[in-house]
Amino acid sequence: MVDRIEADKVLQEWTESALYWEKHSATIRAIFAPVTLALIEDAGIVKGQSVLDVAGGPGEPSLTIAGRVGPTGSVMCTDAVAEMVEAAEREADRRGMTNVSFRQCMADALPFGDDSFDVVISRLGVMFFPDPSAALREMSRVTKPGGAVALAVWDESEHNPFLHVVTEVMSRYVETPPADPDAPGAFRFADPGKLASIVTEAGAIDVRERFLNFHIEAPISPDEFWELRSATSATLREKLANLPEEQAKRVAQVVREAANRFFPNGQMNFPAQMIIVMGRKA
Numbered sequence: 001m002v003d004r005i006e007a008d009k010v011l012q013e014w015t016e017s018a019l020y021w022e023k024h025s026a027t028i029r030a031i032f033a034p035v036t037l038a039l040i041e042d043a044g045i046v047k048g049q050s051v052l053d054v055a056g057g058p059g060e061p062s063l064t065i066a067g068r069v070g071p072t073g074s075v076m077c078t079d080a081v082a083e084m085v086e087a088a089e090r091e092a093d094r095r096g097m098t099n100v101s102f103r104q105c106m107a108d109a110l111p112f113g114d115d116s117f118d119v120v121i122s123r124l125g126v127m128f129f130p131d132p133s134a135a136l137r138e139m140s141r142v143t144k145p146g147g148a149v150a151l152a153v154w155d156e157s158e159h160n161p162f163l164h165v166v167t168e169v170m171s172r173y174v175e176t177p178p179a180d181p182d183a184p185g186a187f188r189f190a191d192p193g194k195l196a197s198i199v200t201e202a203g204a205i206d207v208r209e210r211f212l213n214f215h216i217e218a219p220i221s222p223d224e225f226w227e228l229r230s231a232t233s234a235t236l237r238e239k240l241a242n243l244p245e246e247q248a249k250r251v252a253q254v255v256r257e258a259a260n261r262f263f264p265n266g267q268m269n270f271p272a273q274m275i276i277v278m279g280r281k282a
């Protein structure tokens, strides 16, 4: 059963996050480029294909894939939040890209006909959908027979210090109840097999799952890391806003100290692990 109040809250949070995701979009593009590459490889995306990106945020992996499919191919970048879609469109315009289209829509109500796309992908989106099963059925419906659906989600927190180095410090200052494993959240599909079984139930065949180990790397300082993390996460923004100013400053300082070991030579380098699930429409 979908909790509508919870679903609306999630969308409201993403709406408020959009301006920060656009502000930091160049860094976000760089740090998750290995994930985009894994999706492209696993789904077998090549020149001339039509690709749907579900929950594309401010434009990734849509814009990278648009380069891969080239002028004879096309990408449809979608997101539930208008401000995210507008940010993606601005970036495509800035780059003079002509093979990407944009549409605001929910993942579980895709406004496209059956069998429309060669490939459907979603990077770091599916764990936030109110009804992932309904979304996967929609993604499968709009995929052409034989086409691929490929998804990337976070693996467990302990394998991802980019996330837990902040949440661990924050939990010392703000009471943090354990997350409901079936509610929208970063680690909802961190259990191996959990997302793959939903993809299978949605009708996909040849479903495969793999871990992607990579490094979250960018030429940014611990200060800039803190700015990125504290701005782009709605949960962190809310917790920080509720702390007295002195404590919020203290959290920022402790996070920077804790994160310091992931900045060899002054540049960010976190080990990271995600799960890539891919299936095919029969």
Ligand SMILES: C[S@@+](CC[C@H](N)C(=O)[O-])C[C@H]1O[C@@H](n2cnc3c(N)ncnc32)[C@H](O)[C@@H]1O
Pocket (backbone or CB within 6 Å): 010, 011, 014, 015, 028, 032, 054, 055, 056, 057, 058, 059, 060, 061, 078, 079, 080, 081, 084, 105, 106, 107, 108, 122, 123, 124, 125, 128, 129, 130
């Ligand atoms: C973590 S961001 C990922 C953005 C982008 N794909 C990336 O990897 O940089 C999650 C995105 O999911 C979108 N989203 C959340 N719920 C959604 C839903 N039900 N349908 C479509 N998009 C949704 C949010 O608006 C947000 O842009």
